[in-house]
Amino acid sequence: MSVQGTILVLDGTSTNRIMLKVQLTAAWYHVVQAEKLDGLAGLLRRTRPDLVLTAQSLPDGTAAEVKKLVAADPDLADVPVAAIAAQNDKAARLKALTDGLDDVITPPFKDSLLLARVRSLLRARAETQELRIGSGSQPIGFAEPATGFTPAQKPARVTVLTQSTKTSALWHKALSGKTRHALAAHTCSNLQGLLSGPLPDAIVIEINPKALSTLADLRSRVGTRRTVLIGVLPKDGAQLAADALDRGVDAICQSGSCADEVALRLENQIARKSRLDQMRASLYRGVAESWIDPLTGLHNRRYAMHAMDQIARRSSQANKGFAVMLADLDHFKSINDRYGHVAGDFVLTEAGKRLERAIGSAGFVARIGGEEFLIGLPETTQSGALSIARTLCDCIRQSPFSPPDNRKLVQVTISIGLIATKPQKSSVAPLDGLIRSADSALYAAKKAGRNQVRVRQCAA
Incomplete structure (x- = not known):
């Protein structure tokens, strides 16, 4: 039997368990x-559940205490905890949501709805886990595990989406006094109106059979695929609620629109979205920074090799040639020795800026180590690349560098080794060989007196 996840069930009544x-x-x-x-803390460490379902009242505690205990473990902080409350107990539902529980489940436990809630909660946890780095226990961008829910820093945009304008107006009025978020109203028949303006952070949607296709539509669009969706069923309907959860609503409110419950679920889910957005932004920054040289702000060797591979492939597909240059600042060690490493770092950074400005949109510049730079030029000829290389030499030589806290101007020159490929539709030129050739040309430029460009002919 294939196990799809571990669920911890906490209840003082054995028949319920x-x-x-x-x-x-x-x-x-x-x-x-x-x-x-x-004994729950030890059980959590041993079993590492993916989801906890707990009775709201235990023989020696509450669901809120279970939530706090789970959240206190950095490795389990993203494990959802759902409370089991008595049927039709509105106060119990609101208490659980106020305490930061991730959902509230009420008996009788119909298979379709129970399993849909479980799948929804497990999907929510999986989304958080995907934003973790490697095996680290802390989510990116957070020093401490989250406990309960933390309100978003600023009001979110919330849209009420119903079948009729009358229902929209009623829901809008009921919610306006319950939530701090900015409210708008639309009907499902005017979905284009919702999508054409500023996209909402959350949507409270009236659930009926016709709304299921709207849910699928919202989840499939780039602009709304991460929007919080709170489904409200005007009447009880276990199968319809299950279908809505499987179509992607983040939470479901049954038995009509209870403004207090909707407002609490909005606050919880918007806070969760805010945390995920921060984690996602932190992850994207980390990925971007892995391609950047921290001193000069230029791309680094890792980016350069990937970019050159792409240039080679695309140039081959277009039946065009491309060029590779290796550039090295002349006598850079003597700059460090004479003016100091602060001045040397300034020269490296300023040289990178000059090279980048001179290249413009024609290609890219990367610092690949020490005082060495790699330049890639897509879809160019040898003569075109040679002209750019000479411009690069001029932009370094013609204006002396002026390091801060240094009265003397620093005269700097650069040597460049260049190799340009010829159009070859049939195959992609070996990148390692081209870089070795550019390095040989750079060595020749250094040997010939520096401050110049040397070209290595491509065998291809």
Whole structure:
């Protein structure tokens, strides 16, 4: 049997635990059972559950205490905890959501809706896990694990989306006094109006059979695929609620629009979205920074090799030639020795800026080590590349460098080795060989007196 995840069921009543275990095991989940808060910390460490379902009241504690205990473990901080509350107990639902529980489940546990809620909660956890780096336990951008929910720093844009303008107006009025977020209203028939303006951070949508296609549409669009979706069912309907969860709503409110419950679910889900957005932005920054040389702000060797590979492939597809240059600042060690490393760092940074300005959109410049730069030029000829290389020499030589806190101007020159390929539709030129050839040409430029360009002829 394939196990799809581990679910911890906490309940002081054995029949409740057994009933949930039977349903969850039939869906290929591994179920761990416990009846009280005592000993839970050790059980969590041993079992590492993917989801916790807990009775709102335990013999020695509450669901809120379970949530705090789970969140206190950095390795489990993103594990969702859902409370099990009595049916039609509105106060219990609101209490659980106020305490930061991720969802509230009420008996009787119909298979379709129970499993849909479980799948939704596990998807939410998987999304968070995907934003973690390697095996690190902390989410990127967070020094401490999150506990409960943290309100977003600024009001979000929330749209009420219903079948009729009358219902939209009623929901808008009911929510306006319950939430700090900016509210707007649309009907499902005017989805284009919602999508044409500033996109909302969250949508409260009236759920009926017709709305299921709208949910799929919203989840498939780039602009709304990460928008919070809160589904509201005017009447009980387990299968419709399950279908809505499987179509991507983040939370479901049954038995009509309770403004207090909708407002709490909005606050919880918007706060979660805010955390994920921060983690995602941090991850993207980390990826971008892995391609950047921290001193000069230019691309680094890792980027350069990837970019040259792309240039080679695209030039081959277009039946065009391309060029590779290796450039090295002349006598750079003597600059460091005479003026100091601060001045040397300034010269490197300023040289990088000059080279980048001179190249413009014609190619890219990367610092690949020490005082050495690699320049890639797509879809060019040898004569065109040679003209650019001479411009690069001029932009370094013609204006002396003026390091801060240094009264003397520093005269700097650069040597460049160049190799340009000829159009070759049939194959991609070996990149390692081209770089070695450019390096040989650079050595020749150095040997010939520096401050010049040398060209190595391409065999291809």
